[in-house]
Amino acid sequence: MTDLTLLLDRRLLRAKGDPLPRQRRLYELLRQAILDGRLPAGSALPASRVLAHELGLARNSVIHAYEQLAAEGYVQASRQGTVVAALPDRRAVGSGHAPLTAPPMASGQPSPALSNRVQAFNRRRTAEQDLMPFMPGIPALDEFPLPTWRRLLNAAWRDQSPELLSYRPAVGELELRQAIATYVRAARGVVCTVDQVIVTGGTQDSLSLCAQALADLGQRAWIEHPGYGGARVACQAAGLKVVPVPVDEHGLAPTKALWRQQPPRLIYTTPAHQYPLGSVMPLARRLALIEQAQAAGAWILEDDYDSEFRHDGPPLAAMQGLVPGAPVVYLGTFSKSMFPALRLGFMVVPASLSDQWQGALGYLVRRGLPAEQAALAAFINEGHFTKHLRKMRPLYAQRQAALRDALSRHWPWPGEVLGGACGLHLVLTLPPDIVDIDAAQAAMKRGLSPRPLSAYGMGGATPNGLVMGYANTPAEQMESRVRALLRAISAGLAR
Numbered sequence: 001m002t003d004l005t006l007l008l009d010r011r012l013l014r015a016k017g018d019p020l021p022r023q024r025r026l027y028e029l030l031r032q033a034i035l036d037g038r039l040p041a042g043s044a045l046p047a048s049r050v051l052a053h054e055l056g057l058a059r060n061s062v063i064h065a066y067e068q069l070a071a072e073g074y075v076q077a078s079r080q081g082t083v084v085a086a087l088p089d090r091r092a093v094g095s096g097h098a099p100l101t102a103p104p105m106a107s108g109q110p111s112p113a114l115s116n117r118v119q120a121f122n123r124r125r126t127a128e129q130d131l132m133p134f135m136p137g138i139p140a141l142d143e144f145p146l147p148t149w150r151r152l153l154n155a156a157w158r159d160q161s162p163e164l165l166s167y168r169p170a171v172g173e174l175e176l177r178q179a180i181a182t183y184v185r186a187a188r189g190v191v192c193t194v195d196q197v198i199v200t201g202g203t204q205d206s207l208s209l210c211a212q213a214l215a216d217l218g219q220r221a222w223i224e225h226p227g228y229g230g231a232r233v234a235c236q237a238a239g240l241k242v243v244p245v246p247v248d249e250h251g252l253a254p255t256k257a258l259w260r261q262q263p264p265r266l267i268y269t270t271p272a273h274q275y276p277l278g279s280v281m282p283l284a285r286r287l288a289l290i291e292q293a294q295a296a297g298a299w300i301l302e303d304d305y306d307s308e309f310r311h312d313g314p315p316l317a318a319m320q321g322l323v324p325g326a327p328v329v330y331l332g333t334f335s336k337s338m339f340p341a342l343r344l345g346f347m348v349v350p351a352s353l354s355d356q357w358q359g360a361l362g363y364l365v366r367r368g369l370p371a372e373q374a375a376l377a378a379f380i381n382e383g384h385f386t387k388h389l390r391k392m393r394p395l396y397a398q399r400q401a402a403l404r405d406a407l408s409r410h411w412p413w414p415g416e417v418l419g420g421a422c423g424l425h426l427v428l429t430l431p432p433d434i435v436d437i438d439a440a441q442a443a444m445k446r447g448l449s450p451r452p453l454s455a456y457g458m459g460g461a462t463p464n465g466l467v468m469g470y471a472n473t474p475a476e477q478m479e480s481r482v483r484a485l486l487r488a489i490s491a492g493l494a495r
């Protein structure tokens, strides 16, 4: 019997009523043992065949658990087999060195004229543009199982009694909160009870609520730069002072000086898939961020907007579940996994806050849509949600591959493709003589909607490039769309 099998409580692998598959359970047990130091750096894990035999599991279950741990940086393959990785240097972030930026940021501030054009461009966004090829963040709308949804929605309305037409709980319908709690625990490694789950009108709504409820007027909110404009607007509207924080190839990269000089109350971040540049925040950076936020008395807002669609392995576990009691509010949305018009999302708030939220929320929002919430709970509980995700993952991987292929064959200008480990978009950098906002405007005239990277700037320069959504464009149309885009840009350059 190996030391590891003595250390793992085998009863936990077989807990009755546990919805997690065994391999996920084993991964969770090993991850916890590494995080709390029971499995110190350098310990060799037993060969997968040996552990499988001792635990009575299929060997593939052990292999998958090891692979997931390796993908997240907990273990690494060596000549001795699979070995626990050196625990992250928690001072890796904030060591005062200049953040590496990928792609390189242009130096200085954007000119006032360019800033005005970017603002005007953002203001002119319309519902028609959202349907054009390359608009980021729009899922494959015609692949959504509408007949099933219609049936569940009709059934939900049929079942509504008159009492359900009164004011509904501000935290959302219990049935949906339970379905969400079960899903995020199993699929995202979130550690929570149903009391911590609050249904919202999507992540934008969650961000506004957090900005109002977790910070006082004038306190600082750190926002990734470049980053999600909705987070900035929510914080500004709540009277917070927005501080842009650069990102590098590992995501949010605050310096030691920034922690000292401009300590935050809120930290908005997209660790699973930095929006828009696409980096994935490694374990070391996540742990360091949690530790530093704790020391600063700050709340981390973890926006997990499209992590269901990881293309190079199973989705990485959320930051929320990494450290017990971490000051993390987990934000999830159904806009990408279902459809944006649904306007349903959720927050998982820390246990220490759930009573406070339950009390305060009724004054801030009136939550309704009991039939949509009931239909969504049924969609999840009856397995349609996971079935839809299982169908969408390979579809999006195929569409991304088609976009990469079309770019590699037809794109005439130097540029780098960034991101793609996850989600629904890629970033294409542009040479300096093609200004991204000009390219996006030329594209718009031809019915195409890539977004200029400069539109994601939070203050300070941004890289020059295009953010290109691929999820709502069939693979067979990708080549003609890319060619139309380059014709639009070439025509714009010739003028």
Ligand SMILES: Cc1ncc(COP(=O)(O)O)c(C=O)c1O
Binding pocket: 137, 201, 202, 203, 204, 205, 228, 270, 275, 303, 305, 332, 333, 334, 335, 340, 344, 345
């Ligand atoms: C980074 C990011 N977070 C969240 C969302 C989703 O917001 P919502 O749930 O309000 O639709 C988006 C949508 O575009 C996004 O890009």
